[in-house]
Amino acid sequence: MAELIWLNDRVKLEDVREWIQSSVVNVKDVAGPKEIFRANDWGITARFRLFYEQGKEDIVCKIGFLPIFKSSPVIYKLLSESCPDNVPELLDWKYDKEQTWMLFTMFKGELVRDTKTMDSIVNTAKALAEIQVSVSEEIKTKEFDIPTIGIEKIPDLYRSILNDIKDKYIAVWKRESVSLSEQFNLPLEEVKELTDLPLIESYLPLIEEWSEGLSYREYPNSIYHIDLHTNNAISQFDGNILIFDWEEATISHPFFSLEKLLGDARQFDEVGSTRIKSTTGLSYTPSELVIREAYLKEIPWYTFDERQRDFDIARCLAPIQYIYLSTYFLNQSGWVKEAPSLIAFDMLKTLKRWKEMPI
Numbered sequence: 001m002a003e004l005i006w007l008n009d010r011v012k013l014e015d016v017r018e019w020i021q022s023s024v025v026n027v028k029d030v031a032g033p034k035e036i037f038r039a040n041d042w043g044i045t046a047r048f049r050l051f052y053e054q055g056k057e058d059i060v061c062k063i064g065f066l067p068i069f070k071s072s073p074v075i076y077k078l079l080s081e082s083c084p085d086n087v088p089e090l091l092d093w094k095y096d097k098e099q100t101w102m103l104f105t106m107f108k109g110e111l112v113r114d115t116k117t118m119d120s121i122v123n124t125a126k127a128l129a130e131i132q133v134s135v136s137e138e139i140k141t142k143e144f145d146i147p148t149i150g151i152e153k154i155p156d157l158y159r160s161i162l163n164d165i166k167d168k169y170i171a172v173w174k175r176e177s178v179s180l181s182e183q184f185n186l187p188l189e190e191v192k193e194l195t196d197l198p199l200i201e202s203y204l205p206l207i208e209e210w211s212e213g214l215s216y217r218e219y220p221n222s223i224y225h226i227d228l229h230t231n232n233a234i235s236q237f238d239g240n241i242l243i244f245d246w247e248e249a250t251i252s253h254p255f256f257s258l259e260k261l262l263g264d265a266r267q268f269d270e271v272g273s274t275r276i277k278s279t280t281g282l283s284y285t286p287s288e289l290v291i292r293e294a295y296l297k298e299i300p301w302y303t304f305d306e307r308q309r310d311f312d313i314a315r316c317l318a319p320i321q322y323i324y325l326s327t328y329f330l331n332q333s334g335w336v337k338e339a340p341s342l343i344a345f346d347m348l349k350t351l352k353r354w355k356e357m358p359i
Contacts, residue, residue, distance in 0.1 A: 004036040007044050011063055011099065017048070020061060023092040023103055026052055034058065042066050042333045047106065059091065060104040064247055066332045069100040071146050072247040076102070078144045079223070079246060082134040086127050088244050107242055109234035118268045118287065120241075122294045124233045125261055127241035129298030132222040132254040139221065139251065148251040150221065154211045154317050157324040158204060164327060164343075170195055172340040180344055193351055194344055203354055207320065210313045214253065217310055219301055224252040226325055229260040248325065255314035256321060258295055262288045279305075280312040281356050316357055319350040 006013050017030045033046035043064040050057050064072060073093040080090060089105040112120045149157070173180065173194045181188040193199060225232075225246060232245040265287040275283040284292065296307045323346050330339045 004039045006033060006036065006046070007039050010065060011044065011096075016061060016063070016101075019094070019101065020048055020050070020059070020103060024050060024059070028052060033061075041335070042329075043069070058106040060088070060106055062102045062104065062247075064100040064102075065098070066329075067098055068329060068332050069247050070095070072100050073102060074145050075223075075246050075249050078135060078138060078146065079131070081142075082138040083131045085240060086131050086242055087246065088242065107234065107236070107244075109236035109242065111231060112233045112235055112241070113230035113264070115235055118265065118290065120235050121230060121261060121265050121291060123235070123239075123241050124228075124230070124243065125258065125291050125295040126298050127233070127243060128225070128228065128257055128261075129254075129295050131243065132257070133298070133300060136220040136222040136254065144251075146249070146251050148221065149224075149321055151211055151214045151219075151253050151317070154320050155204065155208045158207050158320050161320065161323055161327075162201060162204075165200065165347075166197065169340045169343060170197065173344055176340075180341065183341070184345060184348065186348065190352075191344075191348065194347055200347075200351075206354070206357070207317065210317055214310060214313055214317070217302065217306075219253060219255075219310070221251050222254040223257075224250045224254075224321070225257045226250070226322060227260065228257050230264045248329065250321075250325070252321060253314055253317075254299070255311050256318040258291070259315070259318055259322070262291055265291045277356075278308065278312055280309055281358050282312040282315060282353065283356055312357075316350075316353055319346055319353070322346065323350075 017032075020030045021027050027050045029051040030048055031051065032048035034049050035047040037045040037047070037060075043062065043066070045060065045062045047058050047060055050059060073090065076087065076090040079087040088107055091103040091105060093100065093102040095101075112124050173191075177188060177191050177195065181191045184191065223246070225243065226248045227245060228243065233241055233243045236242055262284075266285050268287045269285045273286055275285055276289060277283050292308075292311065296304060296311060299307055301307065302310070323343060326342065326346070327339065330336060330342065
């Protein structure tokens with residue numbers, strides 16, 4: 001793997017060092033970056049070393065290049081007030097033109113991915129639930145300038161996606177259906193469903209029905225982590241789980257965040273294990289059910305059986321918000337050419353899920 005380098009054409013290293021030194025009290029000098037964790041089209045994350053009169057310490061600087069990250073400091077402010085033990089500590093931040101600069105205390109532990117244990121994924125799901133319950137209480141009494149997408153907006157998001165499919169994607173999907181079939185290792189007939197516009201449009205009434213049903217339940221809004229997987233959480237030495245990479249989070253339905261963590265759990269299923277249907281008809285692998293149950297047991301709203309049913313409905317709606325936000329991100333990051341393939345993959349998973357739900 002190629003060594004990452006500082007993107008000096010996007011952000012001058014000397015400016016970053018000067019800002020770090022001015023942000024932390026009693027710092028005599030700043031060295032680094034000692035390690036670059038990420039450097040790409042949308043941002044850079046690196047570890048710097050601070051030197052004091054006596055002693056030294058490392059901190060993390062994270063700079064987002066896109067306007068979408070403007071709410072990131074407010075997100076971390078909300079999280080630090082709600083659940084400080086489970087999220088990185090934000091030390092300072094500033095806006096620099098279109099960029100968002102943030103400083104975090106260095107945290108230690110083992111990536112949940114690297115633990116290679118089911119228990120770590122279970123504990124991550126529990127930690128997410130605890131965070132969401134705390135955040136839901138915090139936003140009842142305080143206002144935070146964070147993008148909010150209520151469950152009632154999901155049908156409109158799907159209409160927006162349908163317009164993109166008609167205007168931008170369907171011609172590409174028709175032309176590249178064989179290539180997509182090979183790329184995703186799926187039958188060609190299944191991939192061709194992407195180009196069946198009447199089929200895709202036919203789900204809108206169901207989406208409206210599911211959204212209305214969940215709105216009636218009146219679950220409190222909470223934090224939605226759009227990219228929660230085992231590479232965005234660490235197991236600390238005391239067993240605590242710390243979840244990071246919240247920069248694109250929104251306020252939305254709490255049940256939307258578990259999607260990628262369920263996918264990570266599937267590695268622990270035995271080869272050939274049978275998928276199990278829930279009471280709604282939605283199917284899960286044995287490992288997915290373990291994660292779902294562990295998460296829902298930490299959620300206090302309604303009965304456990306009601307939560308299971310509502311979680312399944314939320315899983316049918318969650319991909320809509322994910323695809324909508326992903327499109328927004330891809331446009332800002334300049335990955336427009338990659339969008340048809342990426343959206344196709346998410347739509348195929350979503351269509352398969354919708355077919356399992358009774359009409």
